[in-house]
Amino acid sequence: xxxxxxxxxGRATASRRILLEVLFDSHDHRSxxxxxxxxxxxxxxxxxxxxxxxxxxxxxxxxxxHTHLGHGPATYQLATSxxxxxxxxxxxxxxxxxxxxxxxxxxxxxxxxxxxxxxRHFAILGRCAECA
Amino acid sequence: xxxxxxxxxGRATASRRILLEVLFDSHDHRSxxxxxxxxxxxxxxxxxxxxxxxxxxxxxxxxxxHTHLGHGPATYQLATSxxxxxxxxxxxxxxxxxxxxxxxxxxxxxxxxxxxxxxRHFAILGRCAECA
DNA sequence: TCTCTTATCGAGAGTGAGTCGCAATTGGGT
DNA sequence: ACCCAATTGCGACTCACTCTCGATAAGAGA
Ligand SMILES: [Zn+2]
Ligand SMILES: [Zn+2]
Ligand SMILES: [Zn+2]
Ligand SMILES: [Zn+2]
Numbered sequence: 126x127x128x129x130x131x132x133x134x135g136r137a138t139a140s141r142r143i144l145l146e147v148l149f150d151s152h153d154h155r156s157x158x159x160x161x162x163x164x165x166x167x168x169x170x171x172x173x174x175x176x177x178x179x180x181x182x183x184x185x186x187x188x189x190x191h192t193h194l195g196h197g198p199a200t201y202q203l204a205t206s207x208x209x210x211x212x213x214x215x216x217x218x219x220x221x222x223x224x225x226x227x228x229x230x231x232x233x234x235x236x237x238x239x240x241x242x243x244x245r246h247f248a249i250l251g252r253c254a255e256c257a
Numbered sequence: 258x259x260x261x262x263x264x265x266x267g268r269a270t271a272s273r274r275i276l277l278e279v280l281f282d283s284h285d286h287r288s289x290x291x292x293x294x295x296x297x298x299x300x301x302x303x304x305x306x307x308x309x310x311x312x313x314x315x316x317x318x319x320x321x322x323h324t325h326l327g328h329g330p331a332t333y334q335l336a337t338s339x340x341x342x343x344x345x346x347x348x349x350x351x352x353x354x355x356x357x358x359x360x361x362x363x364x365x366x367x368x369x370x371x372x373x374x375x376x377r378h379f380a381i382l383g384r385c386a387e388c389a
Numbered sequence: 390t391c392t393c394t395t396a397t398c399g400a401g402a403g404t405g406a407g408t409c410g411c412a413a414t415t416g417g418g419t
Numbered sequence: 420a421c422c423c424a425a426t427t428g429c430g431a432c433t434c435a436c437t438c439t440c441g442a443t444a445a446g447a448g449a
Contacts, residue, residue: 136416136425157406172428177407179426193325193379198406211372220370229361230381238352239386240343247325247379249362254371268396268445289435304399309436311397330435 126188135182140164140171144179145188154192154200194219194248209244213253222249258320267314272296272303276311277320286324286332326351326380341376345385354381 126145127137147163148155155163161176180201183189190207191199195217209222227244234240258277259269279295280287287295293308312333315321322339323331327349341354359376366372 131417134425138416138426140427170428174408174429175427182426211366211370211374213372214375214378220372222366226365226369227362229365230359233358233361234343234354234381234383237358238343239389240345240352240383241389242343242381242383243346244381244383246346246382249366249374249376250378251366251372251374251376257371257373263446266396270397270445272398302399304401306400306437307398314397 129186129188130182133186135186139168140175141179141183143167143171144176145183148189148201148203152202152206154194154202156198156200158198160201190245192245192248195250207245210248212248212250213256214250215252215256218253218255219248220253261318261320262314265318267318271300272307273311273315275299275303276308277315280321280333280335284334284338286326286334288330288332290330292333322377324377324380327382339377342380344380344382345388346382347384347388350385350387351380352385 130137143164144160147160157176161173164171164176184191188204189201190204191201192207193199194210195212209227211220211222227242231242234242262269275296279292289308293305296303296308312321316323320336321333322336323333325331326342327344341359343352343354359374363374366374
């Protein structure tokens with residue numbers, strides 16, 4: 126993965142290694158603030174702006190992806206563990222939605238508009254059973 | 258609609274009338290910046306913070322709704338004209354998606370999680386035919 | 390119509406999340 | 420080991436809101 130970086134003229138710096146390690150360790154969506162705390166516990170001098178830049182770079186590389194679960198800050202995770210979400214806009218309860226839930230929508234969007242959906246970027250809001 | 262406001266102890270002020278008029282006139286999603294420009298062309302002294310507060314109030318009343326089409330600022334429209342969107346994350350092309358496109362997802366989410374989706378709040382990202 | 394209560398307003402400061410510019414510091418190809 | 424572009428630390432900055440506060444005015448009641 127680091128050599129993938131180098132192949133594009135990028136460099137495998139300490140802050141990038143650590144950031145990747147942190148992302149591998151935490152198999153969940155992490156806000157930039159959380160990632161920064163984890164990285165800085167191992168290398169205190171890594172600046173927040175460096176984390177932002179590295180996240181951007183790794184995302185361009187296709188290694189990681191970000192997701193918006195509601196109104197708060199974006200969250201990041203490994204691209205391989207990205208998935209869609211259902212989020213209750215009342216209580217905040219969250220469900221991780223497998224891709225087949227979106228099969229119907231994907232087919233309809235393609236037939237009607239030639240559009241290929243990627244439902245992982247923004248959560249689908251709504252109401253959970255309790256809040257409906 | 259203004260009497261609906263008054264019924265809840267609210268007041269029908271000039272800035273609210275104008276804001277509602279602007280929203281009725283523009284049958285489309287409008288950013289707060291655009292709404293502010295339109296309101297201020299009729300009443301220059303209306304402050305941006307007043308527009309934000311009025312939008313919040315009218316939204317609580319259920320009269321209007323906001324939508325996120327991508328990474329930019331939120332957009333507002335009359336609640337009656339709210340609908341879902343497909344947005345190409347490459348070129349920005351936008352499709353307005355009728356509710357029946359989401360019928361399958363709505364059914365699956367309800368069966369599996371008891372979750373009632375409201376797909377109008379966040380757009381579904383993806384790739385249009387040209388960009389796929 | 391006058392009064393009074395209090396919702397709303399204008400103005401401006403503050404916040405959270407992310408971006409930018411720049412000089413100093415590397416990584417890594419040769 | 421040398422060189423130079425990629426990367427970093429740092430702070431200033433932007434954007435989209437959000438809050439505070441004293442002044443104003445809507446509208447219920449007299
Ligand atoms: Zn995003
Ligand atoms: Zn809920
Ligand atoms: Zn929203
Ligand atoms: Zn496109």
